[in-house]
Amino acid sequence: MAYSATAESHEHHDHKPSGLWRWLSTTNHKDIGTLYLIFAGVMFFVGGSMAMVIRLELFKPGMQFLDPAFFNSMTTVHALAMIFGAVMPAWVGLANWMIPLQVGAPDMALPRMNNFSFWLLPFAFTLLLIGFFVPGGAPAGGWTLYPPLVLQGGDSFPLAIFAIHLMGASSIMGAINVIVTIMNMRAPGMTLLRMPLFVWTWLITAYLLIAVMPVLAGAVTMLLTDHFFGTSFFSASGGGDPVMFQHVFWFFGHPEVYILILPAFGIVSEVIPTFSRKPLFGYEAMVYATASIAFLSFIVWAHHMFTVGMPLAGELFFMLSTMLIAIPTGVKVFNWSATMWKGSLTFEPPMLFCLAFLFLFSIGGFSGLMLAIAPADFQYQDTYFVVAHFHYVLVPGSIFTIIAAVYYWLPKWTGHMYDMTLAKWHFWLSTIFVNVLFFPQHFLGLAGMPRRIPDYATQFADWNMVSSIGGFGFGLSQLLFPYIVIKCIRGGEKAAARVWEGAHGLEWEVPSPAPYHTWETAPSLAVIHSGGEHWTED
Amino acid sequence: MNMKKLATAIAVVTAALASPAAFAAWTLNMTPGISAISRRIYDLHMVMYWWCVAIAIVVFGFMIYTMVRFRKSQGAVPDTKLVHSTTVEIIWTVIPVLILIIMAVPATRTLIETDDASHSQLTIRITGYQWKWGYQYVDSGVEVLSTLDRASNAARQLGSNIDPATVPNYLLNVDHPLVVPAGVKVRLLISAQDVIHSWWVPALAIKKDAIPGFVNEAWFNIDADKTGLYRGQCAELCGRDHGFMPIVIDVRSKADFEAWLKTQQAMQRPADPAAPAVATAAPAPAHTG
């Protein structure tokens, strides 16, 4: 193995403080990656338990358990916890772990800032969750924070704003770190067009983050001054413009949803070639498609606002620009399918989750295309049809690929294989229940059920009950995930350096588990060329 | 199904107002609605739906075939040279472009049509409040305040122990519906007093945000034969009781509507011409708070 000689000569570098101080003070990209992933996992279950509470209240018509205001807090904090607490930190964690390994760098470029950006997150979420215990209750104005409603919030309002500021600062620092690392720390010979697609999609995601997180920060700062310092940017009573907030918010918000999904495209582009034993079809087209999606994300924001009363020209522009997104997204789906064509397929857990992604994310794409049609959107907007749409792209989209990524690299991280049978159970239960949970919500939306309501008319009872059963099933099946991961950390069959037969890339050139320090000596050109994305050309 | 039977029975009892919009349970699809525009939108929705189904059959079919055909367990050998094909990539970029153009044409046409509120014969001002709707007939000055009906309101309280199935039109019934004429082009001017609401009646395919400080415009022209009750809800999160401010429109023939409007005018004017009286007699609508 090309790597082991150098690894052993650096064995003496592996000293690290032990116990809690190691984790508080660490500047090691693998430690920080692990911290991010653990944090994301915890927030996934926090946000998930709120979803269970929501589905419990919606199990049948009538108010059984919750005050309507608390129900609104549940939907609001569920969204914030899942987006900013679970999915984004999970991607940053995977970036921390894998980008240095994949580009042949010894660590992230800015290790101390890396530590800081992680440790902001627990404080941010403490502030957010403290909201449940202050007068007025947790934020209940929706994660979209629309004024004037959000300005009616109680004491949790400033807490939530500060929490969002901290999350934003953390994300911006994480994004700067990723860009600086990719631009400056690649091993010699790791040219941009040799980088694995996970690195590419993260590079583009990081630019999106830098472009839009400050916009969100600006918007919530203005909300704060509207509430406490007598300004009236957005509060209508003082002559402000509440629609302006929506424009600013969605200028952040639409790129934000691509921030949640672009790294997922990267993961799928790693996993499908590995288990098809065939290089990714149309590598460059994939890079350009990702870049086009990122570009388009800046000019489609008002499709979230078709009912606010925009001028006709505005509605037309945002309808047509939104439809364009289908083209690069289609290219990606076709490329993934073509990668499998004439491959040699096996169906290990990471591949299974990515295949479910392929089908279910496409379903989310179809409903997205329908939602783009402005006149039809007058009927879909703010109904369960929208809820079904964005959960299809976020749960089997982002979350399934995060799970796939963990199952893909877990043996590399721990040095052990995990329980494949249980992981397959995890896959089948998740895939079946996620459809029972979210597919009926399309019907509910079309039948006329608005979103964000704690109780509903009796004609919506049947599908809500089905959806709730799916929800409980999905929630319970996710408990398998930490069990499988912890079991794998504790022990298991030894994993080889190249864990999967068809795996190519620099991360598979280092031993499993990956040593504390890797690539202190950059990989040789020969290793890069044999392990790189274009391995068949050589 | 018990509750369905009950709902039907009640609909029959209130014969005069028997709603053609009686929902069946397990509803799967959007209502085609009661106006030319709402049917256009429904058709657009169905066209988009069938396109998506067709594309899904082709794409998913290809993926499933691939997954079955090229299994390693069946001895598939990878063709590692197959990594690029300009022809194929051009084809799968151009075909979606063409499909999108085909989709965009009717969508654009319908959008332009929904935007044209000119030549309306009646104007109604709609105001959203936390948590009720105010309606004002601009020319006659008649005002209606529309809140969740008592039966639903009692049943929806936490721990009320009232089975929602026993409440007719649970959460979709109001004390004073918005009375509108069929066969007349009606213009709506939609605004709000406190926070953003959204006025949505699926049968009209109208959903328009009610925004404080803004006046939004919408319009409808209901088919002359589609008299009856149609129901909708607030569609924008507006605080604690967002789920409890339904909308009911009572569509009447032009003559019936005008008779109703005259009665209301007579009832509201003597009380207080500037601001209509609080708590007027029986079916009379109240003031705006």
Add this chain to the structure above:
Amino acid sequence: MSAGAPSEQQRRVRRTTIMLVLLALAIYVGFIVLTVHRSHG
């Protein structure tokens, strides 16, 4: 970062970082100014 990293790389890292921080700050301030301008101008 490993101690033996060439200072040229550290200089590049610093330069890229400063540029990205300035970019983020410019967007933050720029968007507030733009919004103020649009809603009151």
